[in-house]
Amino acid sequence: MAAQPRNLPPFSSIFPPIRIDLNSREIRTVTLMPGRWTDPIVCTVAKACLDDNPEYDALSYVWGDPSVCKPIYVNDRVRNVTVKLFAALYRLRGVSEPRTLGCS
Numbered sequence: 001m002a003a004q005p006r007n008l009p010p011f012s013s014i015f016p017p018i019r020i021d022l023n024s025r026e027i028r029t030v031t032l033m034p035g036r037w038t039d040p041i042v043c044t045v046a047k048a049c050l051d052d053n054p055e056y057d058a059l060s061y062v063w064g065d066p067s068v069c070k071p072i073y074v075n076d077r078v079r080n081v082t083v084k085l086f087a088a089l090y091r092l093r094g095v096s097e098p099r100t101l102g103c104s
Helices: 085-094
Strands: 025-030 042-049 069-074 077-082 098-100
Touching: 042 077, 077 085
Parallel strands: 042 069
Antiparallel strands: 025 042, 025 098, 069 077
16 A cells, blocks of 8 residues: 655744745745764754845755654754754755755
8 A cells, every 4th residue: 555645844844933024035044053973953043035145055855754753953942853854954064164944
């Protein structure tokens, strides 16, 4: 029997609620702090206006099993994310420079 698709939360639901004004072309951004392979994932969430031409990378991936999670730190709070997102963030993170991702 084929696996049934799951109704998984959007990427932005992992992060603290930040009101954005869609009429003003605002998006949420996640800044992934630098770290070494053994360091925890740490990021901050902010908003940016597309009219200001913010620099960010887009992330698209498959969620994976929502019951298998790992912790990351978002705005100094622990949040659980799927193992697939956890692995993607580890691979996208730089050692010395922060990296900004778009997550409208």
